Amino acid sequence: MVILFLLAQALCPSEEKIMQRINTEWYSKPVYRCAHAIGYAGHPVVSGVLPVVLSHAGEEPCARDSYMGIFINCATILPLKYVVNRRRPSGDHVRWDASFPSGHTTCAFTQAYILSYHYPKVSIPAFALAGAIGLSRVYIQKHYPTDIIASVALGVLTGFLVTSFVD
Secondary structure (H helix, E strand, O other): OHHHHHHHHHOHHHHHHHHHHHHHOOOOHHHHHHHHHHHHHOOHHHHOHHHHHHHHOOOHHHHHHHHHHHHHHHHHHHHHHHHHOOOOOOOOOOHHHOOOOOHHHHHHHHHHHHHHHHOHHHHHHHHHHHHHHHHHHHHOOOOOHHHHHHHHHHHHHHHHHHHHHOO
């Protein structure tokens, strides 16, 4: 994770250019609103709905892994945000809600991995939604591309660890 952050710092000038290009050349109000809506699907609080639904459906092993994934995400994302303290591309800045890593993307990829582990047939839609959530966070100027790359890695790693050690 530290290596990814150092890579992010090295690429920062290039990322600024990418963000400026997205904001000027690729901006579309309908796409922005759609990206904003997609981003809500990855909100860490919304991720908490999945294990509740799975639990009520009698899918206890997947629900247990999903709960564990949320717990691990909370235990890693917030401290990383506080320690790294990277300003968001939009200029918003609160230390506990910094840009690196993306909580939405990390939670989405953790849940996608866990769902894919338990239900291989949903792998493509689960990871497609997680990818759309990550891209939406860049499009709406909440995260830099390297924030998303690191968050994908963190989310997949968390999903892997949960399914490997909990089951």
